[in-house]
Amino acid sequence: MDSTKTNTETTINMPESKSTKGKAMAYTAITNATPHRQGGWKRGVAIFDFILRICALVAALVATTTMGTTDQTLPFFTQFFQFQASYDDLPTFTFFVVANAIASGYLVLSLPFSIIGIVRPHAAGIKLLLLILDTVLVAFTAAAAASAAAIVYLAHNGNSTTNWLAICQQFTDFCQKVSGAVVASFIAAAIFIFLVVLSAVALRRH
């Protein structure tokens, strides 16, 4: 590949001294030869990247709002106490809401950069930046989803060793909404992994 590259470059530099028209032609010839085919392929990847980002944004927003609006008050109460469960009673669920809100915010901010990637498929710096941030967000959303899943599992099944009783018999609605939010967050994490893979494939030139 090195030898062909050298050849094309030599043919450019030769007419440079003769006329500007020749130079322009030579330049067109090069752009038609190699990078154009690559550009088309890379543009497709960039468009796919943009679509995936919108899907991840929807998933993260669903996870945030579902968990954030989860609040159930039981229809019976004792003299001193009313039974109520909300997401902010459990620190893990608060972390879940914050992490998914951050993921949503990041995804909104990353959309313009993704569009730049479509317009200029060869801008490797932006792809590298997005890849690095996406990787951090993979860890973030996966951690949020997994920790919430661990608590939801406990709420459904309880644990005999630690004497923690299942609460989902009472808080049915609460458990259902929380489970849905966890699934949405796992989907967001999976899309983030896919985004990283896509950026890596696009970064590798060939």
Add this chain to the structure above:
Amino acid sequence: MDSTKTNTETTINMPESKSTKGKAMAYTAITNATPHRQGGWKRGVAIFDFILRICALVAALVATTTMGTTDQTLPFFTQFFQFQASYDDLPTFTFFVVANAIASGYLVLSLPFSIIGIVRPHAAGIKLLLLILDTVLVAFTAAAAASAAAIVYLAHNGNSTTNWLAICQQFTDFCQKVSGAVVASFIAAAIFIFLVVLSAVALRRH
């Protein structure tokens, strides 16, 4: 090595003012010179990658063995029941052990590929493969660490809404060992993120 590069560039720049042919030759000389220096830079990254993999392996192994050997029996018991806590009483901790064991196994298997990266710094296919698998492992170890952390937090603090009591007053040893394992797993996840970033930087050619 840098001095030789400077030399070639000097010999290039001299004839540049004389003729365009000389300029073309000079350009060729530069393109031949630069990738060699890049190879050295990439080799450094590959060696760093290898060292990081060993660190991550140690962290994942510590997490697996610490959690896997956690087993505490309390010195008092009732007529029918003996109080004992082991990692496999909680499904989350079992997942933690399995995930960290898989991470350790993957890291051992990835070491030969990392060595190939040192020997042949331009083998992009292997880097891409490792990057993709590393990203999956980021999600995996982060999920294991976060879910175990959520349970450990409950064990330390309990929760009044769900009426889950803290068990760490009784199972002191158990809680300490589990907390240590969680920290080790978080370190492994952080190193995995760093490995992904390193592979991405190495993939981007210049």
